[in-house]
Amino acid sequence: MSLIQAHGLTFAYPSVRVLKDVAITVEANESHVVIGPNGAGKTTLFKVLSGEIFPQAGSIRYDGEDVTRLDAWQRVHRGIGRTFQVARLFGEQTVLNNVVLALECRERINGSSAGRWWRLTPARALQEEAMERLASYGLDRRAGDAAATLSHGDKKRLELLLTLALHPKLIMLDEPTAGMAPEDRRAVVALINRLREEEGLTLLLTEHDMEVVFGLATRLTVLNYGEIIASGDPEEVRRDARVQEIYFGKGGGHA
Numbered sequence: 001m002s003l004i005q006a007h008g009l010t011f012a013y014p015s016v017r018v019l020k021d022v023a024i025t026v027e028a029n030e031s032h033v034v035i036g037p038n039g040a041g042k043t044t045l046f047k048v049l050s051g052e053i054f055p056q057a058g059s060i061r062y063d064g065e066d067v068t069r070l071d072a073w074q075r076v077h078r079g080i081g082r083t084f085q086v087a088r089l090f091g092e093q094t095v096l097n098n099v100v101l102a103l104e105c106r107e108r109i110n111g112s113s114a115g116r117w118w119r120l121t122p123a124r125a126l127q128e129e130a131m132e133r134l135a136s137y138g139l140d141r142r143a144g145d146a147a148a149t150l151s152h153g154d155k156k157r158l159e160l161l162l163t164l165a166l167h168p169k170l171i172m173l174d175e176p177t178a179g180m181a182p183e184d185r186r187a188v189v190a191l192i193n194r195l196r197e198e199e200g201l202t203l204l205l206t207e208h209d210m211e212v213v214f215g216l217a218t219r220l221t222v223l224n225y226g227e228i229i230a231s232g233d234p235e236e237v238r239r240d241a242r243v244q245e246i247y248f249g250k251g252g253g254h255a
């Protein structure tokens, strides 16, 4: 089943055309990785799919519904979660409070969609759930510290934890391992594979590190100057002549 079906996506900033008639499909329970050189339009594609910006042409269906003109928050309500290249956290708040705030958001989403505001979970239960979630990511020892004081890798982990707290069906991760040490990267790959295999999540990612890309992609799409030049089985895409030329040719290996 396709979770996302997007066609004809076109987006231009005043001075540059970024997406040119882009079509992309994301199947349920796949790890779909979008790669492309710097400036290819990957982040812009994510912004369009998550509702941060609207395309000038084209359509996006999510789980069978036309969401092209829904704003980002309405898409979050429908189960689309997103993380960013630079983690977005409440830096002054404690790590624990960041998680509690995300859980409160989830409660409001669930409560409002069921019309049952009075059934909100008590604050204490949310704190306990937040601590359990932090413990499962090895972040419980930092619960009382301001989020801004976390290491880069821990900030990214916390951001992912916050996104997951909203119970998304689809998570869009923009360069989840950017700036991480190799062992942190491997941990992220293992975590993402676990989310897909054990929790049935669907993932759409951008990533520059090829070891990470081939460690988790079940489908690979290559964006180049705003156009998709290849999409499909990762190994077949790797062998594609145009992709070879751009990435794996002379001096290649970098996306």
Ligand SMILES: Nc1ncnc2c1ncn2[C@@H]1O[C@H](COP(=O)(O)OP(=O)(O)OP(=O)(O)O)[C@@H](O)[C@H]1O
Residues within 6 Å of the ligand: 013, 014, 016, 018, 036, 037, 038, 039, 040, 041, 042, 043, 044, 045
């Ligand atoms: N707010 C903006 N205003 C004007 N131009 C922008 C804006 N954001 C991005 N661009 C331009 O759009 C093009 C695509 O940028 P985008 O960030 O989508 O690429 P990317 O593939 O994600 O790159 P990277 O791998 O470096 O993150 C680039 O030429 C960029 O300079």
